[in-house]
Amino acid sequence: MSGTAHPGLNLGASDARAHERSETPVFGFWVFLMSDLIIFGILFAHYIVMTDARAFGPGPAQLFDLKSVAAQTSLLLASSYTYGMASLAMKHRERIRPVALWLIVTAILGATFPGLELRDFANMIAEGGVPQRSGYLSALWALVGLHGLHVAVGLVWIAVMLALLAVRGLSNRTKTRLLLLGLYWHFLDLIWIGILSIVYLGGLA
């Protein structure tokens, strides 16, 4: 392995040139991810502070459906794993087909997630849990909504990568972008662990 390993999957062993080219973009992307972490961190703090600010509106027991949350958790974890398989196929097999297939599996798992989340949001609205109902609900919608928005952006990005793979194949630039998308996708699962622990399980414990 080269001595300049960066956080994230390294291409050094199989493609030294792609590895070298990806170093600066990967570092820059970590700067973005860490800024994003600060945004989510503040929203988490906001949510915790607002936990009791319900203004007699609905709370976790009326709003949350743990079965749906469990399904969403499994989908995100599984898609994080399948994205890892796509990364490894890119690194070691250097063929478009396996990479594209794992990306498609990831996209299918990932696309089911917002589907379930939207259904949950609809149920929350039906229970009177709209964002303007209380400080607690504003904080909840901001935090969970921003994560859902990130997942939706990630899905668009996966679609773009599939198109790029079809048009340009596994060029060095495509490889770098796949590395960045991998960091993004795994990062979203980390944020979800926080939402699961603090919002859903913490709210219903």
Add this chain to the structure above:
Amino acid sequence: MTDARAEMRRYAIGAILSAVLTLAAFWVVLADGVARGTALWIVGAAGVAQIAVQLRCFLHIGSASKREDLHLILFSALLAGLMIGGTIWIMTSLHGRMH
């Protein structure tokens, strides 16, 4: 291909450990007779452990990483910790004094 094998195993271990930690957190909340305080601590600990597992197995963060990258991640974590911890501390204290 040994490199590929080892990396494959790492992702598998990460996924299995994450699944076990998630199940543990759900179990504590759904089980009868676990006090709310205890349940919160266990859910929190399982969450932190799972984040550590995924940082290691999925995002490959370790001592082999370049120093400036690790500094960035650690400093951001410190900032997030200060802002989250500080906000909760100050606002809880304020809340207590308002009554």
